[in-house]
Amino acid sequence: MARKRVTGAAAARMAEEHLRSIGEALPTPVTRCSRDLRYLWVSQPYADWLGHPSEEIVGQPIVDVIGPEAFEAIRPHIDRVLAGTRVEYEAQISFRGPGLRWIHAVYTPTYGTGDTPDGWVAVVFDVDDRHRLEEEHGRLAAIVQNSDDAIVAKTLDGVITSCNPAAERIFGYRADEAIGCPITIIIPPDRLDEEHEVMARLRRGERTGHFDTVRKAKDGSLIDISLTVSPILDAGGRVVGASKIARDITERKRTEAALKELTLTLEERVSERTRELEEINAELDAFGYTVSHDLRAPLRAMDGFAKALMADHADTLGSRGLDYARRIVEAAQRMDLLIQDLLAYSRLSRDELRRERLDLGDVVREALHGLEDEIRTRSASITIADPLGTVLADRATLRQIITNLLTNGIKFVEEGSTPRVRIRSESRGLMERLWVEDNGIGIAPRYHGRIFRVFERLHGIETYPGTGIGLAIVRRGTERMGGRVGVESNAGAGAKFWIELPR
Incomplete structure (x- = not known):
């Protein structure tokens, strides 16, 4: 035991x-x-x-x-x-x-x-790796099944082996109808050479990126698509098939065609509008010539004959006749000045501007040179805070703008006061701001928006002569050069006008 x-x-x-x-x-x-x-x-x-x-x-x-x-x-x-x-x-x-x-x-x-x-x-x-692969496969399968793009797999011989619901919807074939059929059932005859080229690249293991092409649905209709073709590899890395992803771009193509047609229409409208503007400019040029020569000629005659009367017949005209003749001369000169300012304002809208980098100090001194007689007559004091900055501007236009601002600074002062004008500049990012500051009568804030309009005057011509166009020219010229204008002032406290232009 x-x-x-x-x-x-x-x-x-x-x-x-x-x-x-x-x-x-x-x-x-x-x-x-x-x-x-x-x-x-x-x-x-x-x-x-x-x-x-x-x-x-x-x-x-x-x-x-x-x-x-x-x-x-x-x-x-x-x-x-x-x-x-x-x-x-x-x-x-x-x-x-x-x-x-x-x-x-x-x-x-x-x-x-x-x-x-x-x-x-x-x-x-x-079996964690296997489960992860299965989960990844499941996610990829869900993406394929739910994709809005058609996804079709085929062999190297061009036989369809699978297709997702989007492919069924876009091409009209059910999966059981398409699988086993040649891929050429969805390729138009005139696109077969394209397929041969794609397959040649595929056999070399190359991917064909997005390209726009056309495919044929079951009912024979043609579909604009964006196609991507990628090789399918076996475990040994050999190319055994192809995966095709096709996006229906029919709506995009329709939109592109509509935009192209709209662009052509817009180009025609722009060309037509350009011709109309050219005709208007030609008419304005003719009008300007008429104003400069035909309208100003009678004014010059009025001015000349009135002065001749005053010079040759003063003893027979008497005091009243001389006063009338003097008024005729002043009115003719005032009208001529108004016509010149209107022409200058009109040219600012039409003339081509040549922008170049300018030293503000140089242009300011050019403007002052043109105002020497007026500065001397009024005993005006002009101060320049050198150095002034540089700007991109048209020289003639900028000189006219500065001249107008200086003229206002010298003119609009209390009777008996000596005009004092200070000129300075400051950099403001990509812009340079030029200030023209005076000790004149000032402008109430409620008028700041009005004074840059054509024919806007705050005072009678008897008190402060002028045409009411000077500041309108300042604004128009500055804006055409890519800048802006403004003023800081109160009644009786002088005015600080500024223009800003690109540096």
């Missing part, structure tokens, strides 16, 4: 050793656990998977090695294998060590001398 027990124990040890040797030989993690939920032995792959040496695992409670969370997840499977049932399951479990992993496990019960399992052997397959 004792001999049998020794033989049975030896057999059990032999079986245990045989099982251990098989487990050690397998590349898959294998372990044997006891009924009291401890590790009896582990294979080297199992120890490596958990990240501990095998001697630190053997004999330890399972829960201490894999962690409470993982143990609770596998406990129902342990209970089943200890009840004598072979267990196979797949689950995502958070292990201490490997972390959150998908595993496929097989638990097989082991027996000693009795009928109740004394433990189990666990074979654990880490």
Whole structure:
């Protein structure tokens, strides 16, 4: 009897050793656990998977090695294998060590001398990578299925192997109709050479980027599409097929055609408008010639004859006659000045401006040179805060603007006061601002917006002579050169006029 027990124990040890040797030989993690939920032995792959040496695992409670969370997840499977049932399951479990992993496990019960399992052997397959690939495949499949673009796969021989719902919708073929058919069912005859060229590139492993082309639907209608063709590779990297992504651009093409037609229409309208403007400019030029010569000629005659009367017949005209003649001369001169200012204002709207970089100091001194007589007559004091900045402007236009501002500064002062004008400039980012500041009668804020309009006068011609066009010329000329104008002033406190031009 004792001999049998020794033989049975030896057999059990032999079986245990045989099982251990098989487990050690397998590349898959294998372990044997006891009924009291401890590790009896582990294979080297199992120890490596958990990240501990095998001697630190053997004999330890399972829960201490894999962690409470993982143990609770596998406990129902342990209970089943200890009840004598072979267990196979797949689950995502958070292990201490490997972390959150998908595993496929097989638990097989082991027996000693009795009928109740004394433990189990666990074979654990880490299938996390497979699950990730399946999830990625699922996501890609969902993208393909839900894409608004037609996605068609074909072999190198041009046979359709798959197509998504968008392809069914765009081309009109159901998937079961299209699969197995040549790709040429959706290619118009005049586009077959294009397909041959794409396939030649594909066989070389080259991708064909977006290009616009035309395809044919089941009903024969032609569809404008934007097409991308990419090679499909097998596990060895060989090109075995092609993936085609087609976007329906019919609406885009219609929009482009409509825009092209609209552009042509606009170009025609612009050309027509340009011709009309050229005709208007020609008429304005003719009008300007008429004003300059035909209208001014009678004024010059009035002025000349009135002066002749005053010079040759003063003794017979008497005081009243001389006064009338003097008024005729003044009116003729005033009208001539008004005509000249109107012509200057009109030319600012039509003449081509030649913008160049100018030194404000140079242009200011040119304007002052032209006003020498008036400055001397009024004993005006002019101060320039050198150096002044530079601007991009047309020289003649800028000189006229500065002349008008200086003239106003000298003219609009209280009777008996000496005009004092200060000129300075300052940089403001990409712009240069020129200030012309005077000690004159000033302008109430409510009039600031009016004074730059044509024929706007705040004072009678008897008090301050002028045409009411000078500041309108300042504004028009400045704006045509890409600038702007303004004024800071209060009644009785002088005025600070400024113009801003690109530097």
